[in-house]
Amino acid sequence: MKKLWGALLGIIALCCLLALGDYLMNRQSNGTGGRTLTVYNWGDYIDPALIKKFERQTGYHVDYETFDSNESMLTKIRQGGTNYDVVVPSEYTVQRMKKEHLLAPLDHRKLTNFHYIDQRFLNKDFDPGNKYSVPYFWGTLGIIYNDQKVAGQDVQHWSQLWNPQFKNNLLLIDSARDVFAMALITQGDSVNTTNYSKLKQAQHHLQALTPNVKAIIADEMKMYMEQDEAAVGVTYSGDAREMMSVNHHLHYVVPSEGSNIWFDNMVIPKSAKNKQAAYQFINFMLQPENAAKNAEYVGYATPNKAAKKLLPKSVTADQQFYPPESTMKHLQTYKDLPRRVLGEYNDLFLEFKMFRR
Amino acid sequence: MKRKVAWGKVYLGLVFVILYAPILYLMIFSFSSGKTMERYHGFSFQHYADLFADSRMITIVINTVLVAVLASLIATIVGTLGALAIKESRGAWRNSLLSLNNVLMVSPDVIIGASFLIFFTVLGIRLGFISVLLSHIAFSIPIVVLMVLPKINELSPTLVDAAYDLGATRWQALSRVILPAISPGIIAGYFMALTYSLDDFAVTFFVTGNGFSTLSVEIYSRARQGVNLEINALSTLMFLVSLALVIGYYFVSKHAGRRQRVVAVKEGDAQ
Amino acid sequence: MRQKALFIVPYALWIVLFVIAPLALIFYQSFFDLNSHFTLANYQDYLTSATYLKMTLNSVWYAALITVVTLVISYPTAYVLTQLENRQFWLLIVILPTWINLLLKTYAFIGLFSRTGSVNQFLQFMGLGSHQLLFTDASFMFVAAYIEIPFMVLPIFNALIEINPSLLNASKDLGATSWQTFRRIVLPLSMPGVKAGIQAVFIPSLSLFMITRLIGGNRVITLGTAIEEHFLTTQNWGMGSTIGVVLILAMFIVMFITGDSREKGGRH
Numbered sequence: 001m002k003k004l005w006g007a008l009l010g011i012i013a014l015c016c017l018l019a020l021g022d023y024l025m026n027r028q029s030n031g032t033g034g035r036t037l038t039v040y041n042w043g044d045y046i047d048p049a050l051i052k053k054f055e056r057q058t059g060y061h062v063d064y065e066t067f068d069s070n071e072s073m074l075t076k077i078r079q080g081g082t083n084y085d086v087v088v089p090s091e092y093t094v095q096r097m098k099k100e101h102l103l104a105p106l107d108h109r110k111l112t113n114f115h116y117i118d119q120r121f122l123n124k125d126f127d128p129g130n131k132y133s134v135p136y137f138w139g140t141l142g143i144i145y146n147d148q149k150v151a152g153q154d155v156q157h158w159s160q161l162w163n164p165q166f167k168n169n170l171l172l173i174d175s176a177r178d179v180f181a182m183a184l185i186t187q188g189d190s191v192n193t194t195n196y197s198k199l200k201q202a203q204h205h206l207q208a209l210t211p212n213v214k215a216i217i218a219d220e221m222k223m224y225m226e227q228d229e230a231a232v233g234v235t236y237s238g239d240a241r242e243m244m245s246v247n248h249h250l251h252y253v254v255p256s257e258g259s260n261i262w263f264d265n266m267v268i269p270k271s272a273k274n275k276q277a278a279y280q281f282i283n284f285m286l287q288p289e290n291a292a293k294n295a296e297y298v299g300y301a302t303p304n305k306a307a308k309k310l311l312p313k314s315v316t317a318d319q320q321f322y323p324p325e326s327t328m329k330h331l332q333t334y335k336d337l338p339r340r341v342l343g344e345y346n347d348l349f350l351e352f353k354m355f356r357r
Numbered sequence: 358m359k360r361k362v363a364w365g366k367v368y369l370g371l372v373f374v375i376l377y378a379p380i381l382y383l384m385i386f387s388f389s390s391g392k393t394m395e396r397y398h399g400f401s402f403q404h405y406a407d408l409f410a411d412s413r414m415i416t417i418v419i420n421t422v423l424v425a426v427l428a429s430l431i432a433t434i435v436g437t438l439g440a441l442a443i444k445e446s447r448g449a450w451r452n453s454l455l456s457l458n459n460v461l462m463v464s465p466d467v468i469i470g471a472s473f474l475i476f477f478t479v480l481g482i483r484l485g486f487i488s489v490l491l492s493h494i495a496f497s498i499p500i501v502v503l504m505v506l507p508k509i510n511e512l513s514p515t516l517v518d519a520a521y522d523l524g525a526t527r528w529q530a531l532s533r534v535i536l537p538a539i540s541p542g543i544i545a546g547y548f549m550a551l552t553y554s555l556d557d558f559a560v561t562f563f564v565t566g567n568g569f570s571t572l573s574v575e576i577y578s579r580a581r582q583g584v585n586l587e588i589n590a591l592s593t594l595m596f597l598v599s600l601a602l603v604i605g606y607y608f609v610s611k612h613a614g615r616r617q618r619v620v621a622v623k624e625g626d627a628q
Numbered sequence: 629m630r631q632k633a634l635f636i637v638p639y640a641l642w643i644v645l646f647v648i649a650p651l652a653l654i655f656y657q658s659f660f661d662l663n664s665h666f667t668l669a670n671y672q673d674y675l676t677s678a679t680y681l682k683m684t685l686n687s688v689w690y691a692a693l694i695t696v697v698t699l700v701i702s703y704p705t706a707y708v709l710t711q712l713e714n715r716q717f718w719l720l721i722v723i724l725p726t727w728i729n730l731l732l733k734t735y736a737f738i739g740l741f742s743r744t745g746s747v748n749q750f751l752q753f754m755g756l757g758s759h760q761l762l763f764t765d766a767s768f769m770f771v772a773a774y775i776e777i778p779f780m781v782l783p784i785f786n787a788l789i790e791i792n793p794s795l796l797n798a799s800k801d802l803g804a805t806s807w808q809t810f811r812r813i814v815l816p817l818s819m820p821g822v823k824a825g826i827q828a829v830f831i832p833s834l835s836l837f838m839i840t841r842l843i844g845g846n847r848v849i850t851l852g853t854a855i856e857e858h859f860l861t862t863q864n865w866g867m868g869s870t871i872g873v874v875l876i877l878a879m880f881i882v883m884f885i886t887g888d889s890r891e892k893g894g895r896h
Contacts, residue, residue, distance in 0.1 A: 004536060044578070067562070068580065072563070072860055215847070246393050350683075354682060355679075369709065372777075383733070434638075435639055457647050464835070473646075495642065495645075503824050504783065507824050555726075555729075558731075596724070
């Protein structure tokens with residue numbers, strides 16, 4: 001019994017100590033009077049030095065919270081409980097949030113740095129006139145390959161992935177939309193098709209790919225490709241860039257017949273508490289030198305034209321990440337499909353995964 | 358007989374090697390000057406320097422440990438009381454209590470997280486420290502019950518009856534007879550609760566907010582950019598600290614245990 | 629009697645607020661389709677879909693395998709631990725690895741098991757050649773068992789140290805071999821621990837999710853993965869909840885099997 005009491009006291013003492021530490025840390029960072037801006041973003045998706053700079057410049061305290069998927073972020077915003085001021089969803093989620101009336105329309109007079117953004121990335125289908133969103137980063141879906149195992153000309157197009165030479169050597173991303181996009185583009189359909197028979201056809205086409213598929217995974221693909229686990233992978237440009245910086249035998253291709261182009265965007269939810277600060281933050285992130293610094297830290301392609309000029313030529317001339325116009329015009333964004341159709345994509349994908357062995 | 362123990366030790370050594378191999382791997386890479394856990398790039402303390410400069414990370418670590426330690430404590434108390442209650446119940450009641458107890462263990466984290474989120478917002482509990490603490494207490498209770506219950510079942514009823522016959526009050530029976538006898542189960546339950554709490558991502562993700570974050574949420578959210586070796590450095594430190602605590606706890610309790618025994622013997626002499 | 633009621637209160641409160649309430653919510657949601665209409669279609673879909681039924685069977689099968697593997701590794705471990713001098717200390721050493729974040733450990737396993745990883749280097753050194761280790765059932769099961777071992781060792785350990793040493797001595801005095809002693813005395817008396825361990829391992833194994841993708845490469849899809857997908861990707865909470873109800877039913881069945889016999893064994 002004494003032992004239990006001792007343990008109890010020890011634990012309580014430890015708690016007090018930790019609470020004190022927590023209090024001290026908070027006081028240190030919250031020194032500026034409690035005006036707070038809450039940012040909700042992907043983990044490690046901003047240069048922390050920029051947050052510090054913003055805090056210094058404006059006197060706001062920034063609460064930076066992170067999420068790991070659009071869907072889980074959406075669940076939280078819908079439910080309330082925290083008032084986020086700036087959120088960074090992907091484009092199809094912007095559309096969904098708009099439909100569900102979760103977003104506040106942007107006052108473009110207050111977005112003084114909006115003009116730095118490249119016209120090509122504005123006024124897209126998911127948000128005509130950029131009424132609700134400001135592009136943050138963009139990228140593509142493409143093929144990553146290891147030049148020690150594969151010749152470049154064998155992986156220029158989606159259809160080449162069906163080649164038996166890649167038997168058990170292909171990694172796919174665990175996302176119904178992306179895998180179907182690949183199949184739909186090879187059969188010449190839109191990545192946003194709602195036609196069930198076309199989807200079924202695409203799934204049939206995918207079944208033929210199964211001998212090549214080694215695994216269907218997510219973020220960890222980076223580690224696998226870096227470690228030469230497979231010859232070819234289907235992944236996003238941002239991830240590809242990370243892999244290539246580690247393993248110099250890796251190369252990234254955006255098939256010229258078309259692919260998906262995605263955007264992560266800054267939005268202000270309706271429930272935001274501090275809209276003033278939100279505008280200040282968005283403008284701050286759009287400042288060319290800040291956007292360039294951020295792009296260098298994160299490594300994704302920036303939609304900010306002025307910032308792009310500040311980046312090293314070796315980065316911006318790289319057609320793997322800033323594809324040529326001829327490819328750009330074949331790229332398609334995902335639309336937010338009706339949930340019934342989305343369910344069909346997912347069920348067919350589940351079936352594809354299930355009957356793979 | 359001796360040979361048997363020797364073989365046993367070899368086996369145990371093998372199990373330890375397996376249990377610690379991935380941790381050793383993480384620790385080695387925390388000293389690599391490279392950026393990923395792929396190839397080792399030569400020795401460096403860079404990631405430790407990064408870690409100590411990262412005040413956000415340090416705050417998160419403090420939060421995480423605070424929630425884990427406190428939630429496990431409360432969960433252990435409630436869970437132990439619950440196990441006692443289950444022991445006293447009979448038949449169908451007992452089975453249904455046991456089943457209800459395990460619901461949270463079987464439910465996938467997403468379901469638990471989503472339903473707790475709905476629950477907290479309905480009640481108007483502000484998301485943050487309190488909501489995370491409550492959730493961690495909630496999902497740690499079943500494992501505590503599972504750890505304590507077998508101990509209680511082994512408790513001989515005659516022992517408890519004897520205590521009552523000798524005029525013990527309920528509290529005396531509990532504190533002098535029952536709790537000491539089941540304390541290994543309680544301690545085991547506490548450590549398992551700690552494990553659950555430190556490792557949880559999905560539930561915490563849903564119920565956290567207003568600037569409050571825990572280590573798992575941070576690590577999972579960062580995975581999109583690849584696991585940062587700063588986190589390896591952090592894990593190495595946390596591991597070494599827990600190891601030091603365990604060893605320290607062990608020596609203290611061993612020492613205290615010996616003294617207690619001496620005292621007990623003396624008291625026995627006096628009578 | 630009032631005192632008794634008092635110490636049940638916190639636990640009862642917990643059951644009502646954090647178990648029954650979410651349970652009711654899941655059950656309630658399983659009757660709604662995507663357009664929030666009341667329907668039984670989710671159950672109908674589940675019961676008539678070959679994909680879902682196959683997935684359920686697969687999930688149960690793999691959870692059972694994982695439990696067996698974990699038990700086979702853990703029982704001797706717990707047994708040897710009880711024979712050691714500083715057994716409580718060594719037990720803590722078994723639990724300690726669980727305090728390191730699971731995702732990190734999984735990434736470490738990816739590093740260890742990859743084609744160029746340490747395990748393959750070792751195999752090559754031993755002249756066994758390199759093998760495809762990742763994305764195989766074996767590696768998936770290994771990592772799953774790795775995660776679950778402490779949860780199995782602990783209850784078995786607790787049951788073993790409770791065994792009265794005089795029983796063992798008596799058995800020896802009566803001329804039993806050490807195997808007989810083990811089989812007739814140690815094993816039956818440690819059964820409550822084994823059952824607690826099975827409950828602590830089998831049930832969560834049904835809803836494993838992350839490592840099915842990271843290590844298994846999505847070759848094995850558990851009920852947990854499917855629920856995850858319905859809640860987060862499809863946002864079809866109705867179907868997700870339906871599978872959740874199935875999972876909870878499975879748990880009740882496991883509890884019934886492992887719980888009932890214990891009571892009988894305990895009484896007589």
